[in-house]
Amino acid sequence: MKKFMNSVDTILTESLHGFAAAHADILTLDPSGKFIQRKALKAGKVALISGGGSGHEPLHGGFVGHGMLDAACPGQVFTSPTPDQMVEAAAAVDTGAGCLFIVKNYEGDVMNFEMGAEMAGGQVMSVITNDDVAVEDSTWTTGRRGVAGTMVVEKIAGAAAESGMALAPLAELAKRVNANARSMGVALTSCTVPAAGKPTFDIGDGEMEFGVGIHGEPGRRRDTLKSADAIAEEICTSIVNDLGDRAKGNALLFVNGFGGTPVMELYLMYNSARAILEKKGVTIVRSLVGSYVTSLDMAGCSITVVMMDGEMLDLWDRPVHTAGLRWGM
Template sequence: MLEGIVLAHPEHLTVSSENNRAIIAKDGPRPGKVGLVIGGGSGHEPTFLGFVGRGLADAAAIGNVFASPPPDPIIACANAASGGEGVLFMYGNYAGDVMNFDMAAEMLAMDDIEARTVLTTDDIAVEDLERRRGVAGNFFIFKAAGAACDTMMSFDECERIARKANAQTYTMGVGLTACSLPQTRVPGFDLGAEEMEIGLGIHGEPGVRRGPLASADAVTDEIVDKILAEMDPEPGEKVAVLVNSLGATPLMELYIVNRRLSQRLKDRQIDVHATWVGPYCTSMDMAGMSITLHRLDGELQAMLDHPCDCAMFRAG
């Protein structure tokens, strides 16, 4: 897979000479710039590979399917991304990722490269704030951090904006089928043909409710109600929207969800600044979708609108 993506996007990507699981932006790292390194297990494409490029991530460390990358490719990414101003690590809040990225940071410190970590925790299906997972909202959180780094902000400012973006990002999804791993080709859990699970994680982690399959409007309403209850927006606030496929759900169904979502936001007098619809954080062959709202102020809107040019995503 890694060989194939570099061959498909040679103008954007290269492979580190230190480790073939470290994918580097050709036009990203440069002296005086805070480096941004993202990463995690494969199977979520275009997360993480698709967000490597000028204006977003400088490098991505890639693990096996649904498995954290080991420290070596993380270190290779950091070495490539380091411009002398520190390296920001960003990834979802999963135990394996935390352990391996922390090990990499300790090893980099011995070479006088400072690495700081901002975990993504946008999945509101998990009530415990400390255990919240990073899911499709990575899209907006990485975008904000990448823009801050690209505009040559200080390390402290890049970290602050990354944390701010994470705090203003809210995601919840629904699973309609289980996914299966390539090595087993066996569904990871049991879900009936006429069942759905609200709040399902991107690796098949349990959600908040399992019940009969419902219409797109009804499912959207349930998810939006939960997001808005936590977000508690005031009339006139501005958001960016992501309606994300978990892999097998087609654009037709996602646009139906977006239609209902737009109605609900209009009813609450919430202004939609920008919308993305499609597969941005997938789960192999899982059917289902997630909705993400990213609350914007002037600073976060500027980060969102800042140009980036990646293999699978462009903006600005």
């Protein structure tokens, strides 16, 4: 294992301190390291809080700032944050309009955020993201996994919160975005968790893991490596079939790298996916390409399609200023 680190025990702490120092104009790190919070809080705005295991950067800390999250709670690598992190984050960023928790559908995350909401008291609502169509259940989840579509929920809900939307309609909006989002990923290599010191799974040079999860969980099947067009065709067909009648009209196409994939290859996959989707009647009106929801050093990518109505398009276009996503400011 070759990684830039001083110690397995300090890698997360040192990374968080470096992250906070590099983006001190946008955010601050709680002195205990339990959460990252937006530097300039807006009074009377619903506070958006998310989080999860580290190793998926820039999700979630990279999306703290204007137009997205007010706080993010980082767990250890691929490990859920603890309820006390959510409680302390909520106390720090709730300016009187309540908090919305955005939670990826993994059992540890769901359980701990639920406990955090109960312990926090006050006005707290939660939205579970579950956009992965690859598998219905895994050892990590009951139901579908929450993956790259989570970032889209955070962006659209974040813009709505910034404009003053109240807690209950904001939660309904976030649920609607999640319901319109579908994702699937493919891995060409494994990831290596620092504490483990070896790849999470073995995969041959001529193989790919189809439908892989963002922690290296198994997908639909192990298969021989295929062309980009063939990979995109299977993923896009699965997404469109799963959307059913929703898969007509305007959409966001989001091609997300897992951390070890060159940008050139991500745009190649975008080119393939866009052509396939438009042949199937999906009109791509917004696009995003890059590594936003990663899995440490895994080579591979996911494709996310979010069907967009007029309100969602307007909110997607609103200004955002975070470490990981910014435009319009």
